[in-house]
Amino acid sequence: MSRRRALAERRGRRGELLAAWFLRLKGWRILARRIKTPRGEVDLVARRGRTVAFIEVKWRRTAAELDLAIDEYRLRRVAAAAEAVAHRFAAADDDRRIDVLLLAPGRFPRHITNAWMG
DSSP states (O other): OOHHHHHHHHHHHHHHHHHHHHHHHTTOEEEEEEEEETTEEEEEEEEETTEEEEEEEEEOSSHHHHTTSOOHHHHHHHHHHHHHHHHHHOOTTSEEEEEEEEEOTTSOOEEETTOOOO
16 A cells, blocks of 8 residues: 555544544444445444434545535445445334535534435
8 A cells, every 4th residue: 555545544544533423422323434345335334313324434634625525426335335234234114324424624523414315
């Protein structure tokens, strides 16, 4: 792995750790982290009550970069991965959704609920 890629990987893991703490403070229980499937990856799986959220976390160096951090292609891959593993985390009557958590230094996290309606 290149030095640049390794640094990006460390930043991503730090972002996921911060995102997990932020969600816990909002009453969510973290069920899993970094679930990889052949269809894509889910950064965090969290539950609050009867809602299970499959969460894509994006960490950027500046708040301005966050506006371009997520797109339909990335959301589609998260949704496909969530669909592949949902049976492990959600009962048939649970609400399921895809959320995005955007993080940048010096900024309050931006939690986008139901980011994917596909």
